[in-house]
Amino acid sequence: MTQTADLGLAPRRAGEFRLIAGVSAAHFVSHYYILVLPPLFAFIRTDYGVSYTELGLALTIFNAVSAVLQTPAGFLIDRVNARLILVAGLMCGAAGLAVAALVDSYWVLIAMFGLMGVGNTVYHPADYALLSRHVSEERVSQAYSIHTFAGLAGGAAAPASLLLMHSQFGWRGAFMGAAIFGAIIAAVLLMQRDEAPARPAAKPRAGAAPADTSWRLLLSAPILINFVFFMLLSLTNFGIMNFSVVALGALHGTSPAIANTALTSNLALGAIGVLAGGLLAARTGRHVLVAASCMGVATVSCLLMASIDLGAVLLVLVMSVSGFATGALMPSRDMIVRDVTPPGAFGKVFGFVTNGFNIAGMLSPLICGALMDRGEPQALFLTLAATAVLAALAVIAVPRRRAA
Numbered sequence: 001m002t003q004t005a006d007l008g009l010a011p012r013r014a015g016e017f018r019l020i021a022g023v024s025a026a027h028f029v030s031h032y033y034i035l036v037l038p039p040l041f042a043f044i045r046t047d048y049g050v051s052y053t054e055l056g057l058a059l060t061i062f063n064a065v066s067a068v069l070q071t072p073a074g075f076l077i078d079r080v081n082a083r084l085i086l087v088a089g090l091m092c093g094a095a096g097l098a099v100a101a102l103v104d105s106y107w108v109l110i111a112m113f114g115l116m117g118v119g120n121t122v123y124h125p126a127d128y129a130l131l132s133r134h135v136s137e138e139r140v141s142q143a144y145s146i147h148t149f150a151g152l153a154g155g156a157a158a159p160a161s162l163l164l165m166h167s168q169f170g171w172r173g174a175f176m177g178a179a180i181f182g183a184i185i186a187a188v189l190l191m192q193r194d195e196a197p198a199r200p201a202a203k204p205r206a207g208a209a210p211a212d213t214s215w216r217l218l219l220s221a222p223i224l225i226n227f228v229f230f231m232l233l234s235l236t237n238f239g240i241m242n243f244s245v246v247a248l249g250a251l252h253g254t255s256p257a258i259a260n261t262a263l264t265s266n267l268a269l270g271a272i273g274v275l276a277g278g279l280l281a282a283r284t285g286r287h288v289l290v291a292a293s294c295m296g297v298a299t300v301s302c303l304l305m306a307s308i309d310l311g312a313v314l315l316v317l318v319m320s321v322s323g324f325a326t327g328a329l330m331p332s333r334d335m336i337v338r339d340v341t342p343p344g345a346f347g348k349v350f351g352f353v354t355n356g357f358n359i360a361g362m363l364s365p366l367i368c369g370a371l372m373d374r375g376e377p378q379a380l381f382l383t384l385a386a387t388a389v390l391a392a393l394a395v396i397a398v399p400r401r402r403a404a
Helices: 002-034 038-048 052-079 082-102 106-120 123-134 140-191 215-219 221-252 256-283 287-307 311-339 346-353 355-373 377-397
Strands: none
Touching: 002 082, 002 106, 002 123, 002 140, 038 052, 038 106, 038 140, 052 082, 052 106, 052 123, 052 346, 052 355, 082 106, 082 123, 082 140, 123 140, 123 311, 123 346, 140 256, 140 311, 215 221, 215 346, 221 256, 221 287, 221 311, 221 346, 221 355, 221 377, 256 287, 256 311, 287 311, 287 377, 311 346, 346 355, 355 377
């Protein structure tokens, strides 16, 4: 009987592996596409004879479209085949890049980044819906961690590969190369018809009312608190990622080389932390404790950088530990959302709460930029420490029970 059971589990595990690989590949592409413009900024600006502000409009349109449409995309994903919607999103991104490469028009470029923003709306709700529905309970936290790691890897791979393609084929050739890459991943996902079967939904408690999976679910306390947590966590991370180098230089006279080394260590250890966090989340149900503790580490690191000139070695160490901690909390972060989401609502809930990334992406440059313009780098680190504390308090406030 044991041998028969093992044989029955083998196809399911193979199906889960293919699903995780396909979804993670799509997440790799999504982060790659987010960073497709910055490495080529100077070349495109010169070609079109526009200002950085005018070219930056492409990124503004991309993020605005993503912020507005991501939650509606989640509702759609809960009603139709999430894998096909994910394929459509990849094709939107690939088509946008291909048209921007082929048509010599600044305004077409702007419009195509809007189309890419439409494609970007499906990744988080579709990815998390597929993983939550089809990956077994004992492996879902590791699936989340692999998915997150793939996204980080996509962002890391973008600058060097795009500049390499630019050196051979120009920026238009780099756009086409990125478009072909996305189309290939879309084709692989389209052919992947044997995804793992959906896990059976948990039976509701006797006498319990059916779970509300309408739009009103998004206004419930557990979901709203998770949205706030995602936003505050992202404000902390974006502040470190985008402003720590200049803030350290202004506050302590840290050289760009040392500050960038520390930031690189932070990002690299963050990716490793994601994988470690997946293993940890699979071995403990105390996801809130893990997330709050990791935010505590981020708080201490920000306070240290605000108060002390750490020097090169200690700065790299502090930034590395902070990066590892914020990476390690991400699988637990996703499990916390999953635990308060009723079956049939994964797309809309993850689409809504991950919109906290987009809101933070719009707020972070305004807040941190204003503090730097006022010559207050110490206040910047103290602000990031405060957002980390608030994120920890928010995650502690999330109810401990699964919505059902």
